[in-house]
Amino acid sequence: MKFTDIVSPFLAWSRAAKKADTIPYPQKSNPGSDRYRGFHRNDLDKCIGCGRCEEICQNLAIGMVQVEDSQPVKGDSGLRPLVDYGRCCWCALCIDVCSTGSLSLSNSYSWTTYNADTCAYIPGTDEKAWDHTPKGYSQDNSILKWAGSPRVSMPAARPDKRVDSFEEVIRGYSPEQAAIEAARCIQCGLCVTACPAHMHIPEYLRAIADGDYAGAVKLFFDNNPLPEMCGKVCTRECESVCAMGYQGEAIAIRWLKRFACEQFESLSDVLAVDEKPLEQGRGKVAIIGTGPAGLSAAYYLSRMGFEAHVFDKDEEGGGVAQHAIPEYRLPAAGYEKQMDVFRKAGAHFHYGTEVNDADILKMSDDYDAVFIAAGLQKSSEFRIPGVELPGVKHAFYFLMNKPEDGSIDVGARVLVIGGGNVAMDTARTCLRLGSEVVISYRRRIVDMPADEEEIEEAMEESIDFRPQTIPIRIEKAGQRLKYFYAEAEMIDDPNGGRPKPVRKDDIEHGIEIDTVFLAIGQSSDLGFLPEVIAEKMTIQWGEIEVDKDQYTGVKNIYAGGDITPGAGDIITAIADGMRAAKAIRDGGNLIVNLK
Amino acid sequence: MDKNLQRIISESSFESDTIREDEGYLHVRVSRVHVLELLLSAKQRFDMETLQLISVVDRIEDAVFQLTWILEDSGGTSVFMISADYPRENCTVPTIGDIWPTAILFERELHEMYGIDFPGNPRQNEDFLLEDWRELPPMRRDFDTLEYSLRTYGERRKRTHTDPREYIADSIDEWDTPVPMKDFER
Numbered sequence A: 001m002k003f004t005d006i007v008s009p010f011l012a013w014s015r016a017a018k019k020a021d022t023i024p025y026p027q028k029s030n031p032g033s034d035r036y037r038g039f040h041r042n043d044l045d046k047c048i049g050c051g052r053c054e055e056i057c058q059n060l061a062i063g064m065v066q067v068e069d070s071q072p073v074k075g076d077s078g079l080r081p082l083v084d085y086g087r088c089c090w091c092a093l094c095i096d097v098c099s100t101g102s103l104s105l106s107n108s109y110s111w112t113t114y115n116a117d118t119c120a121y122i123p124g125t126d127e128k129a130w131d132h133t134p135k136g137y138s139q140d141n142s143i144l145k146w147a148g149s150p151r152v153s154m155p156a157a158r159p160d161k162r163v164d165s166f167e168e169v170i171r172g173y174s175p176e177q178a179a180i181e182a183a184r185c186i187q188c189g190l191c192v193t194a195c196p197a198h199m200h201i202p203e204y205l206r207a208i209a210d211g212d213y214a215g216a217v218k219l220f221f222d223n224n225p226l227p228e229m230c231g232k233v234c235t236r237e238c239e240s241v242c243a244m245g246y247q248g249e250a251i252a253i254r255w256l257k258r259f260a261c262e263q264f265e266s267l268s269d270v271l272a273v274d275e276k277p278l279e280q281g282r283g284k285v286a287i288i289g290t291g292p293a294g295l296s297a298a299y300y301l302s303r304m305g306f307e308a309h310v311f312d313k314d315e316e317g318g319g320v321a322q323h324a325i326p327e328y329r330l331p332a333a334g335y336e337k338q339m340d341v342f343r344k345a346g347a348h349f350h351y352g353t354e355v356n357d358a359d360i361l362k363m364s365d366d367y368d369a370v371f372i373a374a375g376l377q378k379s380s381e382f383r384i385p386g387v388e389l390p391g392v393k394h395a396f397y398f399l400m401n402k403p404e405d406g407s408i409d410v411g412a413r414v415l416v417i418g419g420g421n422v423a424m425d426t427a428r429t430c431l432r433l434g435s436e437v438v439i440s441y442r443r444r445i446v447d448m449p450a451d452e453e454e455i456e457e458a459m460e461e462s463i464d465f466r467p468q469t470i471p472i473r474i475e476k477a478g479q480r481l482k483y484f485y486a487e488a489e490m491i492d493d494p495n496g497g498r499p500k501p502v503r504k505d506d507i508e509h510g511i512e513i514d515t516v517f518l519a520i521g522q523s524s525d526l527g528f529l530p531e532v533i534a535e536k537m538t539i540q541w542g543e544i545e546v547d548k549d550q551y552t553g554v555k556n557i558y559a560g561g562d563i564t565p566g567a568g569d570i571i572t573a574i575a576d577g578m579r580a581a582k583a584i585r586d587g588g589n590l591i592v593n594l595k
Numbered sequence B: 001m002d003k004n005l006q007r008i009i010s011e012s013s014f015e016s017d018t019i020r021e022d023e024g025y026l027h028v029r030v031s032r033v034h035v036l037e038l039l040l041s042a043k044q045r046f047d048m049e050t051l052q053l054i055s056v057v058d059r060i061e062d063a064v065f066q067l068t069w070i071l072e073d074s075g076g077t078s079v080f081m082i083s084a085d086y087p088r089e090n091c092t093v094p095t096i097g098d099i100w101p102t103a104i105l106f107e108r109e110l111h112e113m114y115g116i117d118f119p120g121n122p123r124q125n126e127d128f129l130l131e132d133w134r135e136l137p138p139m140r141r142d143f144d145t146l147e148y149s150l151r152t153y154g155e156r157r158k159r160t161h162t163d164p165r166e167y168i169a170d171s172i173d174e175w176d177t178p179v180p181m182k183d184f185e186r
Helices: A003-014 A054-056 A091-099 A175-183 A190-194 A201-209 A213-223 A227-232 A254-261 A267-271 A293-301 A319-324 A335-343 A357-366 A394-401 A422-434 A451-462 A570-586 B003-010 B032-046 B101-116 B144-153 B163-170
Strands: A041-043 A060-064 A079-084 A103-105 A285-287 A307-311 A348-349 A369-372 A392-394 A411-416 A437-442 A464-466 A467-479 A480-491 A498-502 A509-513 A517-519 A557-559 B019-024 B025-029 B049-057 B064-072 B077-086
Touching: A003 A464, A041 A079, A041 A394, A041 A411, A054 A091, A060 B025, A060 B163, A091 A103, A103 A335, A103 B101, A190 A285, A201 A213, A201 A227, A201 A254, A213 A267, A227 A254, A227 A319, A227 A335, A227 A570, A267 A335, A285 A293, A285 B101, A293 A307, A293 A570, A293 B003, A319 A394, A369 A570, A369 B144, A392 A394, A394 A509, A394 A517, A411 A422, A411 A509, A422 A437, A422 A451, A422 A517, A451 A517, A557 A570, A570 B019, B003 B025, B003 B032, B003 B049, B032 B077, B049 B101
Parallel strands: A285 A307, A285 A369, A307 A348, A369 A557, A392 A517, A411 A437, A411 A517, A437 A464, B025 B077
Antiparallel strands: A041 A103, A060 A079, A467 A480, A480 A498, A480 A509, B019 B025, B049 B064, B064 B077
């Protein structure tokens, strides 16, 4: 035995009071720095499943997957990103491009697992310890913030110049502008979930970006036979859910549709619709009304080989959409180009033919199906003292009479009561006729049902908005009229409805005007429905209830457009017409003869 | 701007482009033949004592590596940055390890990540982060990370993927249109 063997154990004890040189056990955590790029987190309330993170990932670390049995809903694909940490290189590009900013990286970097294949998870769905840690890398603390390009602005006439004429306000994109704008689309398809007609938006945007305008137009007609009209005045639900719109601006889907249509003198040439319909002799369908719903049904039925007969009491047809929208938004010149498609598709038009209850009964005998798309034809009544005075008019009838030619004298000062599109259209039309215009609306401007853009443009054109004003009465004042109103304050509805305007004080304000336009809504006129049919339908608030196939519950009779409950816009009516055509094609409810 | 910083370039015998200047901050671009001279004078005459970092941008489109030396003065109040372009092909940059010993480590990293040769650096061939790397240096932009990872690690785990666009179209039966434009190839 050596001497050191005896001494060593005692020498070791001499280190007992010193700091250990070895790694401490149990191991102490060593947190990542504040902006460390660690494991992913996903705020599921914000994620819309657009797949932009997957698209950018250089290493295929991210795959969009179904979460349980989620389905696409409006504005959300229902898919969520799954991250594979065998591939992820922590570059954080997925964070930089995230459309909504829902995806972020925590500063946690340590995770022990016995099976390498389990080193992947769906952030947000699969619970992890770092889900709620405040630190890490996100768009909030990155230098880039968010990677996206701005919208190409639409050239428009200047507000002070455009009020002098009825010339169209919007000028349209150039091919270069359209290509740049269309190329901003990330092809996620969320827009399709919002479009009532489910138009193939990503595909036609790509066609426009590639310069294939004819290809785009053909794609329009798959689900929408009135693309030029929609390209000008659509309510564009699609843009409201666009992934690019969360942190930047939505793709100008409507303007691009308009652009592609504008590239052709004739759309029927592009579609080659004058060739014979796909299949002949499938049956006869009567369609009441030549608005968007009626035209849409007529187009698809004709193209499918049905004999479509469209009836309209007007000499021209076109419905409210074509006639009530003023020239500066939807020029009448485009109407012929559009109707050319329907005529060449083989639809039969019967203008100046008012349909009454006896006709409907006869039609249900003579035709294999009837599609009612008569729309809303009556302007709603408004009861305050003085509405019976001459000089008090209904805005809806005024617009339908095409006042652009100046044949109707509205006087020097005009008052419009209401806050919808009809109110805006009337106000802006009167402005162009040279009048000073005041708009009186009971609620706030944000509560107005009119398109935001229309309100904005009306304000630019210096229309005098008087929100939160309650109409009291209209009196005669010499050659003119005097409108009395009270100011209102908004009272919250305890039941959670929208705030109600309540008169604030006893003070009456009066303004002198020449003409008052009432624009408080339209309603249907179902007088043409025979009683035997009407009593079998479910009719509420003057609207005919239908199922998902636009079927009224009465054999062979379908309905769509504004006469049925719904959003009441053009694209919804077009979708109704297409759905009815599909249902008639599939023949589920086709039993000839009503009696 | 800092007078001291301004003097570094005004008192030099060659031209330089100012990229950015700010309070206590100057970033210049010079021809690569003047880099050593400028670095030396900055340290010896103008108190730029610390080499913070050497950074590289792979400007593959211009076929150059852009190197940037970041210097700081002894008080830590001003920063001086020198950028210069070097041809990407067989890129050779003189070492500054004898001016700032810390550069030996920085250059070793750049040698490994970009394949830049620093003749005179005694340790540049030692592994920095990667062990026994035989591929193209991985930070070069012509290095294909996806190809490398598939070749090296394979499909370790079957990747699942659903395209949002197709998923939406299928769920709402979008392509069941009454009259599809069949002649349009999509």
